[in-house]
Amino acid sequence: MESSERYDLLIVGGGINGAGIARDAAGRGLKVLLVEQNDLASGTSSSSTKLIHGGLRYLEYFEFRLVAESLAERETLLRIAPHIVWPLEFVLPHESHLRPAWMIRAGLFLYDHLGPGILNFGNTSSLPKSKSVRLTPDGYGAGLKPEFARGFLYYDCWVDDARLVVLNARSAAAHGATILTRTRLVSAQRAGDVWIATLDGEPGGRREVRSSAMVNAAGPWVRQVLDEALNIKLSSTVRLVRGSHIVVPRIHEEHHAFILQNPDRRVIFLIPYERQFTLVGTTDVPIPRDEYRTRISREEIAYLCEAASRYTAMPINPGMVVWSYSGVRPLYDDGSENPSAVTRDYHLLLDAASATGGAPVLSVFGGKITTYRRLAEHAMEKLYGRSPSNAAWTHREPLPGGNLDGRSFRGLLLDYRRRFPRLPKVWLARLLRRHGALAEDIIGDAHEEHGLGRNFGGGLYERELEYLVKNEWAREAEDVLWRRTKCGLHMSAEEKAGVRDWLAARA
Numbered sequence: 001m002e003s004s005e006r007y008d009l010l011i012v013g014g015g016i017n018g019a020g021i022a023r024d025a026a027g028r029g030l031k032v033l034l035v036e037q038n039d040l041a042s043g044t045s046s047s048s049t050k051l052i053h054g055g056l057r058y059l060e061y062f063e064f065r066l067v068a069e070s071l072a073e074r075e076t077l078l079r080i081a082p083h084i085v086w087p088l089e090f091v092l093p094h095e096s097h098l099r100p101a102w103m104i105r106a107g108l109f110l111y112d113h114l115g116p117g118i119l120n121f122g123n124t125s126s127l128p129k130s131k132s133v134r135l136t137p138d139g140y141g142a143g144l145k146p147e148f149a150r151g152f153l154y155y156d157c158w159v160d161d162a163r164l165v166v167l168n169a170r171s172a173a174a175h176g177a178t179i180l181t182r183t184r185l186v187s188a189q190r191a192g193d194v195w196i197a198t199l200d201g202e203p204g205g206r207r208e209v210r211s212s213a214m215v216n217a218a219g220p221w222v223r224q225v226l227d228e229a230l231n232i233k234l235s236s237t238v239r240l241v242r243g244s245h246i247v248v249p250r251i252h253e254e255h256h257a258f259i260l261q262n263p264d265r266r267v268i269f270l271i272p273y274e275r276q277f278t279l280v281g282t283t284d285v286p287i288p289r290d291e292y293r294t295r296i297s298r299e300e301i302a303y304l305c306e307a308a309s310r311y312t313a314m315p316i317n318p319g320m321v322v323w324s325y326s327g328v329r330p331l332y333d334d335g336s337e338n339p340s341a342v343t344r345d346y347h348l349l350l351d352a353a354s355a356t357g358g359a360p361v362l363s364v365f366g367g368k369i370t371t372y373r374r375l376a377e378h379a380m381e382k383l384y385g386r387s388p389s390n391a392a393w394t395h396r397e398p399l400p401g402g403n404l405d406g407r408s409f410r411g412l413l414l415d416y417r418r419r420f421p422r423l424p425k426v427w428l429a430r431l432l433r434r435h436g437a438l439a440e441d442i443i444g445d446a447h448e449e450h451g452l453g454r455n456f457g458g459g460l461y462e463r464e465l466e467y468l469v470k471n472e473w474a475r476e477a478e479d480v481l482w483r484r485t486k487c488g489l490h491m492s493a494e495e496k497a498g499v500r501d502w503l504a505a506r507a
């Protein structure tokens with residue numbers, strides 16, 4: 001085995017935290033290698049509720065630092081990724097026996113004013129402030145039982161979580177990082193101020209690389225990487241908590257989402273999803289430390305249907321579920337008994353040997369999609385210190401496709417509709433939501449549908465498939481159908497098989 005390849009930073013894990021750190025580090029001039037054992041975002045980072053949010057409910061657990069940082073990040077991400085992040089209205093139907101109105105008003109007041117520097121009374125958010133609303137069947141009450149007459153309205157943002165990961169990886173690569181998917185860190189040993197790491201994956205099977213520093217961003221596997229691959233015993237530990245979602249036919253035609261209170265004091269979300277559907281989630285189920293991959297249980301489906309049906313005009317039952325997904329939250333163990341109460345804040349841990357000159361390893365515990373960019377900045381500071389030559393930069397540069405040349409997303413859409421009047425309208429909107437200003441690289445010279453190549457169904461054409469393979473590390477059908485796009489939701493089994501066969505033939 002050769003060990004000639006030498007990097008400044010080896011990052012283990014191609015979820016949002018690994019990809020975000022790779023982008024930040026590569027942009028600061030470091031020679032970066034990121035290894036992901038499967039596909040980018042194949043762990044927790046494609047299974048979230050897909051909100052860029054402060055987390056209204058975290059206020060009940062006094063997580064003011066986390067909420068303030070998250071709300072500030074909401075603004076930054078809206079700015080650097082306007083194609084995959086957009087504002088969403090949330091309606092909270094009022095039920096006085098669950099939480100009194102004064103408590104909700106106080107929470108929303110804080111939510112409107114938390115941000116950089118914690119409390120702000122200037123205009124730090126581009127989103128409208130919260131307010132009380134009447135819930136009418138043709139307005140904010142659409143989809144609800146008529147007995148819910150009053151509620152509250154506030155704003156957060158939606159994100160395509162899996163694409164956020166891929167765009168960070170693309171940006172990292174554009175800044176010189178090497179991204180290897182289907183490549184696992186098997187083990188690593190410290191040799192003084194360098195790590196010698198054994199990787200397993202294509203091309204060429206097992207090989208060794210050297211790196212001056214390492215980041216363990218393995219999400220639910222963070223402890224496994226420390227224990228088994230690095231042979232490091234840390235006292236801090238991770239709590240694995242499964243969260244599941246179901247997708248059902250759309251429950252109303254308006255644009256708003258619901259945040260619904262449950263008698264167990266948890267909240268669940270009902271969010272318009274992929275035009276025809278409503279996303280319902282999530283659950284909090286503690287799982288054993290070695291159960292990294294997981295599926296929704298029958299009890300969780302029943303829980304979500306029941307919680308939603310307490311509010312919806314039309315009951316939601318398990319027979320209506322068209323798709324479901326589950327993810328594992330790798331939470332930092334703060335000793336809370338209730339899995340819903342465990343902190344959602346992140347912790348970055350440098351192991352002790354780093355302090356005495358040994359090659360450092362930084363491990364990421366916990367975190368949110370929302371805070372990944374700040375987490376990456378903190379990781380850089382912890383590893384390399386603060387200095388003008390090591391300055392933060394990722395808040396300035398748009399993610400790939402996010403530079404709309406001063407246009408709003410709607411402006412971009414209208415522009416494309418004008419330039420490509422004969423391309424399918426809904427498809428064009430979806431393509432722009434996936435690729436933003438880079439959509440042009442896919443459309444090329446196609447002015448009619450047939451110019452886009454084979455139509456695989458579900459809004460996927462050969463030109464985009466080629467592009468995803470060439471530019472976004474897509475290799476298998478799952479990568480394309482459920483992560484680079486959500487076309488899988490709109491396809492028949494035969495259509496999905498068509499994508500699988502095409503990819504196999506190309507490989």
Ligand SMILES: Cc1cc2nc3c(=O)[nH]c(=O)nc-3n(C[C@H](O)[C@H](O)[C@H](O)COP(=O)(O)OP(=O)(O)OC[C@H]3O[C@@H](n4cnc5c(N)ncnc54)[C@H](O)[C@@H]3O)c2cc1C
Binds near residue numbers: 016052053329
């Ligand atoms: C149900 C649910 C809902 C959520 N909703 C939200 C939300 O709405 N908003 C929000 O901000 N956050 C949300 N979160 C939190 C957020 O999704 C996670 O905090 C985040 O995705 C964690 O990212 P990660 O990069 O740390 O982990 P992952 O995404 O799991 O990435 C870790 C990667 O490491 C790889 N890996 C592991 N071991 C190795 C190895 N030895 N070699 C190479 N690669 C390896 C894995 O394959 C994996 O891809 C939610 C989480 C869940 C579960």
